[in-house]
Amino acid sequence: AQSVAQPEDQVNVAEGNPLTVKCTYSVSGNPYLFWYVQYPNRGLQFLLKYITGDNLVKGSYGFEAEFNKSQTSFHLKKPSALVSDSALYFCAETGANNLFFGTGTRLTVIP
Amino acid sequence: EAQVTQNPRYLITVTGKKLTVTCSQNMNHEYMSWYRQDPGLGLRQIYYSMNVEVTDKGDVPEGYKVSRKEKRNFPLILESPSPNQTSLYFCASSLSLAMGPYEQYFGPGTRLTVT
Numbered sequence: 001a002q003s004v005a006q007p008e009d010q011v012n013v014a015e016g017n018p019l020t021v022k023c024t025y026s027v028s029g030n031p032y033l034f035w036y037v038q039y040p041n042r043g044l045q046f047l048l049k050y051i052t053g054d055n056l057v058k059g060s061y062g063f064e065a066e067f068n069k070s071q072t073s074f075h076l077k078k079p080s081a082l083v084s085d086s087a088l089y090f091c092a093e094t095g096a097n098n099l100f101f102g103t104g105t106r107l108t109v110i111p
Numbered sequence: 112e113a114q115v116t117q118n119p120r121y122l123i124t125v126t127g128k129k130l131t132v133t134c135s136q137n138m139n140h141e142y143m144s145w146y147r148q149d150p151g152l153g154l155r156q157i158y159y160s161m162n163v164e165v166t167d168k169g170d171v172p173e174g175y176k177v178s179r180k181e182k183r184n185f186p187l188i189l190e191s192p193s194p195n196q197t198s199l200y201f202c203a204s205s206l207s208l209a210m211g212p213y214e215q216y217f218g219p220g221t222r223l224t225v226t
Binding site (some may be wrong): 002011030034036038041042044045046051090094097098099101102103104 | 131156203215
């Protein structure tokens with residue numbers, strides 16, 4: 001069965017430090033992968049996506065993600081974390097007619 | 112402004128009392144979907160619609176109904192709500208007829224409590 005894994009429920013990072021939120025996917029071949037962010041009391045917002053091509057994808061708010069086919073990973077990264085980046089982050093991959101989400105990682109950026 | 116709207120945002124109801132959560136999008140999207148979000152489980156798809164009059168089950172369809180009579184609207188119906196349907200519900204829409212590299216736009220969510 002298709003699945004997306006986010007191995008960390010919680011990630012804490014100090015403001016100004018680089019951050020990484022991990023994601024591994026299951027589909028073989030050429031997956032379509034997404035990152036979404038959810039701020040408190042809000043719906044999910046699209047951050048970035050990987051379709052094909054360059055393994056480093058740049059998205060909104062200074063985020064980027066690195067696609068690694070050999071490790072089936074799509075980790076979200078940012079060079080310098082902001083307190084305002086504190087939120088719940090979801091990785092997702094496309095199925096035939098739907099989107100499979102990971103369980104989410106709560107990122108807390110400590111001032 | 113391009114958006115997905117849901118109503119109500121918050122709802123407390125009792126077991127067995129039929130309810131409808133409305134969803135509307137103004138982006139002329141073909142694909143619409145309902146998800147529920149539960150702690151530790153992420154988002155799980157309830158139903159989706161590829162176009163008007165075309166709907167299909169997602170991963171957790173039991174206890175829910177949907178309809179797609181107009182392109183912009185995709186209501187979620189709980190005929191006889193039960194406490195295990197207490198959750199946070201999101202409606203989403205996407206440009207694509209078939210899922211591909213098109214991101215989904217999410218509504219603000221409906222927090223439902225069934226007592």
